[in-house]
Amino acid sequence: MSGAGAKVHLTREHGLALLAQMLRIRRFEERCAELYTQEKIRGFLHLYIGEEAVATGVMETLAPEDRIVATYREHGHALARGISMNAVMAEMYGKAAGCSRGRGGSMHLFDRETNFYGGNAIVGGGLPMAAGLALADRMRDRAALTCCFFGEGAAAEGEFHESMNLAALWKLPVLFVCENNLYAMGTRLDLSEAETDIAAKARSYAMPAEAVDGMDVVAVEAAARRLGAEIREGGGPRFLECRTYRFRAHSMFDPQLYRTKEEVEAWTERDPIARLRAWLEEVRYLHAGDLDRIEAEIADEVEAAVAFAEAAEWEPVENLMTDVGAEART
Amino acid sequence: MSGAGAKVHLTREHGLALLAQMLRIRRFEERCAELYTQEKIRGFLHLYIGEEAVATGVMETLAPEDRIVATYREHGHALARGISMNAVMAEMYGKAAGCSRGRGGSMHLFDRETNFYGGNAIVGGGLPMAAGLALADRMRDRAALTCCFFGEGAAAEGEFHESMNLAALWKLPVLFVCENNLYAMGTRLDLSEAETDIAAKARSYAMPAEAVDGMDVVAVEAAARRLGAEIREGGGPRFLECRTYRFRAHSMFDPQLYRTKEEVEAWTERDPIARLRAWLEEVRYLHAGDLDRIEAEIADEVEAAVAFAEAAEWEPVENLMTDVGAEART
């Protein structure tokens, strides 16, 4: 891999795992897109295709006790974090076996087991949450960090500003990961920000920040690991900007009037999966049959998830009011 | 005067005018504090005492067509902008002759005549307003700037962040003037901001910014004039941080537990009025009798304003619902 990646000593095993994880996310989402046209999945569906290196690389560096806050574009994060594909797919269907019991859908995947705090659909709304989770951990002397994913569009929100300052001021253990895919829906970064260098913004809160090639999973992982270590040593929050690109439409309703085919094609050339694969071939980590095996395993997993979701039960409508408040007060 | 001030060629006339303006604000507010204990003035009363150089210096540089947005600590701005002391005092009393017809009180002085847009009591709430006024002027090709005053505490608000970016992105003619008096109520700057250099914050929006000694009225005026000229030339927004100090309590209810007497005394030594006066004496601009004359004129004006406010009518209670909406639609 390029740049930072080159310096990392990647084992064959780890390289293949990264490839498999990214492919797993890709194939899952491709299937979701189909299911959306079949109206099995409804509501909004925001695909992560093209950006898989970010969630994959960062998630590799997190411990089980760490907490994750993500956005409505979070299928990749949920899968990479280890929520089962069955539970995620069932949630997309709105079934009771879904990871949010069918209440959340694509935009609101939650999982207590893996400390996965959503699936937040208000742009910027997850940032105060990350600060608060980290605050609790700090006050409870719990050795964990909170990793907060958000898009570059969120950087314009007041909640970004307030949360960055709070985290830096209180030296909270948060890893802010900005997935800079250049567009917020159809608004290009330079049409929404006077200062387009996102990492520089973070530094204006006296928060150490770096930018990394978000199409290079190895570079992402290396940077996240380094920053995470600094956080774990008590250094306070860190900021990682991942420069990436969304290959698909913003959601399923987007005619993409705001960008050219050429631009999309140029970025597609940098597909993080193709890139890692090429490198693995180059260094002869990818053996004959490896890819087919991986693809087959993933295809099985995806089809099993679809079958699981299809077969799963609907929440009885009588349970509409369940979980508005606690059943009994503790 | 010191620093920047020394380089300005100040006429005697101008020097005396600055002194008189600052004294006028000081004496007005001292009288208000008395009237507050007499319960003639009610609600919240936020005194500007100690910070007069900021409003006085900046306001000198503004044209009649310029617009002003201020905070709840805006008596000085209102007077320096030219709202009559009678109208301001009557507003403090809540009389119908007040500059907001008795609806606003101390925190909400308004005046259409002088383009004075309040008196805004939500911290940070005036910043989007400034952006919008400036946007209108730009779209209407009106050669004017909007001058927006706010405290350093407001810099932590999301509305600050969003407005700074909007103004810089759209190159709006706004002069942002941050009155950095080191405290937001009882919260010292370093307890609320990870990055305590306010001007540096502004620069993170790609907005040119400077900091100036806010106790030096000549330096404030010079800086505001220079930045104002850049704005008028179409350079987009500018940011001026004025380092100043509030000599009195935050409001009339504040026991000032959060700062030491010594600190207050040290700053009082830098009183902008005493300082200008000393300099005017040094350069022999202040002649024998000048100060007495100025003080006497101001005393007359203040007492006339009190008499005016005392004699003024109350708004009939039947008019309670006036101005909730327009009488007749246009």
Place this chain on the structure above:
Amino acid sequence: MSVTTYREAVRAAIREAMQRDERVFLMGEDVGHYGGCYAVSKGLLEEFGPERIRDTPLSESAFTGAGIAAAMAGMRPIVEVMTVNFSLLALDQIMNTAATIRHMSGGQFQCPVVIRMATGAGRQLAAQHSHSLEGWYAHIPGIRVLAPATLEDARGMLWTALEDPDPVLIFENALLYNMEGELADDAGAVDIDRAAIRREGRDITLITYGGSLGKTLTAAEELEKDGISAEVIDLRTLRPLDEGTILASVSRTRRAVIVDEGWRTGSLAAEVSARIMEGAFWELDAPVGRVCSAEVPIPYAQHLEAAAIPQVPSIVAAARAAMGR
């Protein structure tokens, strides 16, 4: 008459306003290059340019506040907050500035801004994207709140709102954008003061607005089959309420049910019920009923969402109950 959609009617209204008055401009997230989240403003950037079809950053408070102030300084902005769900981020500017500025300044400043937003549930967008808060907004003095439910109103309310010297919030139920129908070729401005009787009836008054009008009319048809003649009132303007039309109708029919997609407690339906209590109590033959949303964050799953919001059967049932059947 031509066939058009609600979306096109709103777009035509914006276009006409932009053409008629150069002080008018549209500002909001993705109104320009994207073409509008609901494609309402599609094509307008090309026609009017980026100064007047102004994409904003994701900064709801600042751009809404800027629109409010631009109106104070002589412009006639149409601020589009993509959906009501995000408008909470701009609420300070709406309640503390737009709604207060005229009064607080003793009448010196006014704020003729129009703020549009999409509202409503029904598209499986779950808890954070399904709010119906237009009735809640109607609590705030100093603003006018509109809920166009028909093509005529989608086409005609905007211009009248822009001529209003005070802030006007327009809530467009997102499920209506695809609604198709006939619209007069010369359709233009409509009043924004009065409720409209969309269907005359003798036995009961069904009072509704916005996204629930269609369901309520369907329910009225069902009731007709049962021999119950239902009058249907479309409130149109949620603030100030046209109490006269409501009370006159209820005084005639002596029974009423209010249909409101807002959560039940503290709904606009509660206010309408209270007004009827105060103004027509002696005329009532039965307690006024309410069909509102269940008090739950709207769930994603289709069957749960459908169960959470007013539907034709629940309206019919409530009307029958009010008839004592």
Place this chain on the structure above:
Amino acid sequence: MSVTTYREAVRAAIREAMQRDERVFLMGEDVGHYGGCYAVSKGLLEEFGPERIRDTPLSESAFTGAGIAAAMAGMRPIVEVMTVNFSLLALDQIMNTAATIRHMSGGQFQCPVVIRMATGAGRQLAAQHSHSLEGWYAHIPGIRVLAPATLEDARGMLWTALEDPDPVLIFENALLYNMEGELADDAGAVDIDRAAIRREGRDITLITYGGSLGKTLTAAEELEKDGISAEVIDLRTLRPLDEGTILASVSRTRRAVIVDEGWRTGSLAAEVSARIMEGAFWELDAPVGRVCSAEVPIPYAQHLEAAAIPQVPSIVAAARAAMGR
């Protein structure tokens, strides 16, 4: 029994909670070094230190959101939003996160946060500092809304709220902080489910909460002189409403007036009126009345402000009207 004030009662409640449970901490603007905007938390910084009495920047959305999340992660934060007027800036976090998270996550996460704020008019603070929005907040499913109106409730509601596994908003009317009275030395936790009958009566039920309780009790005394025996209900918990207590009382007295400092349209009073309509219509001898705030941004001048909000004479007049006198 000792003499104390509402302020001291709130402070004692916070102190006790901090002592009893180390997961509890207080966070907000000026709660520490300043001693609290209303001096509620005075002295607590010295006692508990800056980690647990945590001054925040002027960042309502972030620190409220952080408190919400800290509760999700096992702490028991008391977030103080200085006044309800500024809470609009935090409303997104309250409505879209705190109120939804349990449901939206299918019951996996819960948010036992307590958010306190001062509310109310009456101190000549004008349009931006005089909101009474506690009734408006009661619209939101997923949260509990409390309005302590007595020393006992000021002292006792907090602990119960902290034990509640869901978000609780506590609104303290700022005019009450100086209220003095006797409080049992062992005063402690109180229920946060039921309304309280603060005065028994036969002829009419006056329903109120928070800052208006005192005025309503005074009005009841006045009415007594007229031979009208008024029952006074203090709602205490604005969400969920204790409908049972309301309906039982009104069914007995057959008349009711609701006193509510919120603006009239869309007030909590409207909801209570609608509930009575639905639950006790056949028991009513007269329409339920409302005494609310005038629909105006609260003006500064004392006489105008006083005219804008409920006062004893207006309560008495409404009660007399309901009695047909």
